[in-house]
Amino acid sequence: MGFELRDIHKHFGPVRANNGVSLSVESGELHGLLGENGAGKSTLMKVLSGFHQKTSGDIIVDGNPVELRSPADAMIHGIGMLHQDPLVFLPYTVLDNFLIGSPGTERVDRKSAAAELATLADRFGFSFDPDMPTRRLTVGERQQLEILRLLWLGARVLILDEPTTGISAPQRIKLFATIRDLAAEGMSVVFVSHKLEEVEELCERVTVIRAGAVVGKRELPCPTSELVELMFGGEVEIGERPVVPLGEPRLEVSDLIVQDRLVTVKGFNLQVAEGEVIGFAGLSGSGQRIVLDALSGLNPPQSGSITVHGQDLSKARYRKFLDSGVQFLPAGRLEEGLVQGLTLTEHFVLAERSDDFLIEWDAARKVATEGIARFSVKGTPESTAESLSGGNMQRLLLAMLQDNLEVLLMEHPTRGLDIESAAWVWEKLLERRNDGTAIVFASADLDELLEYSDRILVFFSGEVLAEVDARVSSVEELGFLIGGKVAS
Numbered sequence: 001m002g003f004e005l006r007d008i009h010k011h012f013g014p015v016r017a018n019n020g021v022s023l024s025v026e027s028g029e030l031h032g033l034l035g036e037n038g039a040g041k042s043t044l045m046k047v048l049s050g051f052h053q054k055t056s057g058d059i060i061v062d063g064n065p066v067e068l069r070s071p072a073d074a075m076i077h078g079i080g081m082l083h084q085d086p087l088v089f090l091p092y093t094v095l096d097n098f099l100i101g102s103p104g105t106e107r108v109d110r111k112s113a114a115a116e117l118a119t120l121a122d123r124f125g126f127s128f129d130p131d132m133p134t135r136r137l138t139v140g141e142r143q144q145l146e147i148l149r150l151l152w153l154g155a156r157v158l159i160l161d162e163p164t165t166g167i168s169a170p171q172r173i174k175l176f177a178t179i180r181d182l183a184a185e186g187m188s189v190v191f192v193s194h195k196l197e198e199v200e201e202l203c204e205r206v207t208v209i210r211a212g213a214v215v216g217k218r219e220l221p222c223p224t225s226e227l228v229e230l231m232f233g234g235e236v237e238i239g240e241r242p243v244v245p246l247g248e249p250r251l252e253v254s255d256l257i258v259q260d261r262l263v264t265v266k267g268f269n270l271q272v273a274e275g276e277v278i279g280f281a282g283l284s285g286s287g288q289r290i291v292l293d294a295l296s297g298l299n300p301p302q303s304g305s306i307t308v309h310g311q312d313l314s315k316a317r318y319r320k321f322l323d324s325g326v327q328f329l330p331a332g333r334l335e336e337g338l339v340q341g342l343t344l345t346e347h348f349v350l351a352e353r354s355d356d357f358l359i360e361w362d363a364a365r366k367v368a369t370e371g372i373a374r375f376s377v378k379g380t381p382e383s384t385a386e387s388l389s390g391g392n393m394q395r396l397l398l399a400m401l402q403d404n405l406e407v408l409l410m411e412h413p414t415r416g417l418d419i420e421s422a423a424w425v426w427e428k429l430l431e432r433r434n435d436g437t438a439i440v441f442a443s444a445d446l447d448e449l450l451e452y453s454d455r456i457l458v459f460f461s462g463e464v465l466a467e468v469d470a471r472v473s474s475v476e477e478l479g480f481l482i483g484g485k486v487a488s
Contacts, residue, residue: 001062001156002025003059003061004025005021005022005023005058007022008023008056008057010054017044018212019040021213021214023207023214027186028183028187029188029205030180032190033207034207034230036232036391038378041209045159046081047068048068051071053069061078072101079156082159092133094133094137095131098145098148117152121148123178124178128145132261138284156186156187158188160179163191164198196224200224203220215230247274249273250436251271251306252271252305252308253269255304256304258299259290263461265290270440274437275436276433276439277441279455281482287463288459289411295409295440296318296409297317297318297319308407322353326406327401338397340385340386345367345381345382352367371396376395377396379396391416391421394413394417398425410429411442414445415444422448426451449478460482465484466481
């Protein structure tokens with residue numbers, strides 16, 4: 001099943017997210033869609049999948065013009081999209097989410113549906129407990145579940161927005177093999193990714209978008225330098241990270257025990273100095289997230305101590321951690337970090353955490369305007385959070401960080417970002433580090449961990465398997481440790 005987009009325009013008020021984009025994908029084709037964050041890729045795919053209605057232009061599916069007014073309309077025509085932040089309902093079970101969108105869901109044989117879920121999951125190398133609450137899943141696992149749901153609903157055009165984020169290397173290999181099998185069966189796949197090497201490995205053709213318009217199309221393979229120049233208008237330069245002397249301890253953790261339904265971390269110890277960057281590595285579910293939750297006050301530990309700049313916060317709640325200069329940026333930007341439906345101005349108001357009953361909206365808009373400009377967010381004070389690209393959501397979250405930070409905790413800070421946006425994010429983070437903020441972050445990107453960490457803690461099955469010096473370690477060593485292997 002093929003499709004064609006002809007001269008697609010999509011405007012959000014004065015903002016032109018797509019400006020005359022044309023794209024065609026044949027039945028059975030693996031097509032890459034590249035562009036820096038905010039270039040219009042996700043907006044274009046949301047138009048194709050019915051989440052946004054086009055301002056003008058034509059959508060042709062199997063040679064016939066169609067009007068897609070909703071995701072349900074798109075699915076009727078066999079078009080499904082896996083979003084960067086999966087559209088799951090956290091209070092519901094895995095099976096409940098799997099069945100969302102199925103006709104006559106209330107009459108579905110749940111036992112048969114659970115068996116179908118298990119069969120599909122096994123094909124991808126995934127594993128799910130159908131009765132588990134979806135809130136217990138990692139972001140990567142939610143992505144996996146959404147892929148299976150779309151296949152269950154009969155998707156014949158599959159749009160994948162950063163699908164390898166948060167999954168292990170073996171799962172990625174299996175996912176790519178399955179995508180190739182689906183394409184061989186006639187499924188059209190649009191692969192949206194900032195990872196050039198993945199697009200080059202998987203796709204046959206690529207379309208590059210910049211500033212809302214198509215700037216180039218290439219048959220693959222082609223020189224990587226050509227794709228980089230098309231995406232950014234030139235080479236991307238990443239500056240050297242300066243050496244910063246470490247100061248006094250900002251964060252001290254002793255004998256911490258913290259758990260959730262899936263994993264327990266016992267005897268966790270950590271000391272982070274002023275200006276130090278600590279990386280957490282490990283497969284999803286190894287304990288990194290629940291430690292970050294404990295260190296931010298989101299999940300109080302069973303025992304142990306947490307001290308921030310000499311202040312004992314072991315039994316404190318999230319608000320007390322915030323007041324003490326500890327802030328957490330989660331991986332789920334729209335799910336956990338931002339509020340759908342609220343404007344950027346309203347987000348800046350919330351970030352101030354004022355106790356004033358009345359809001360001075362003119363002053364609030366001024367603050368929002370200044371923050372948007374300072375962090376180059378592609379939006380307006382009246383834009384809603386969900387209208388932003390993933391990269392611009394991350395810029396907004398950085399803009400809302402409090403001024404005086406003792407400790408900054410992050411989960412996958414550059415997830416789904418292109419190389420230029422990722423470099424920009426770390427430029428801003430290192431400015432914080434240079435001002436004395438202690439930084440602790442978890443990432444599935446081993447190159448990112450090695451590039452920006454001073455030390456890396458490798459988690460495996462709820463334990464810190466090893467602590468390595470990022471300056472002398474390697475991707476190979478980290479990969480070995482993440483798999484649970486300790487060199488003899």
